[in-house]
Amino acid sequence: MAQHDRLAGCLLILFGALVLWRASGFPSMAGLAYGPGLFPSIAAIGLIGCGAIIALGARRPASRDTSRSESTTGTSRRRANARMASLLGVVLGYALLLEPLGFHVASLLLVVAAARIFGLPWGRCLLLAVPLVVAVHALFYSLLHVPLPWGVLTPVAW
Known part of the structure; x- marks a missing residue:
């Protein structure tokens, strides 16, 4: 699970960086202090931050509790x-x-x-x-x- 989290976090960081790079190339609009790239840039920074939190927060899976029954796992998975x-x-x-x-x-x-x-x-x-x-x-x-x-x-x- 930790490897999947690291991979997902890195993919989010890469996607956020790509969006940030593309948004920086948007043309500015006359008369406005911000252009059409403002919101995508904010979203990209959020993606990069969330990706970093996911990638850095990934840990090894905790040892499984053997007392947990299979039906409980199945029920929680269905839920x-x-x-x-x-x-x-x-x-x-x-x-x-x-x-x-x-x-x-x-x-x-x-x-x-x-x-x-x-x-x-x-x-x-x-x-x-x-x-x-x-x-x-x-x-x-x-x-x-x-x-x-x-x-x-x-x-x-x-």
């Missing part, structure tokens, strides 16, 4: 597979509902659903989702001027 399938379903649902519902409603539902899949209580899901959606809206719509679909909230769009 993990169900969680992964649920997340894929949530992302697919987000892609399908983004236009009709709009960014705000669809993103709120996505974050709440993903948090519930990982076992967060409803109250904490909302405490996570509402500020996150507002912050992403402020970043993309207000600061970077990226048009976001309003969907059902079109009558109150600003």
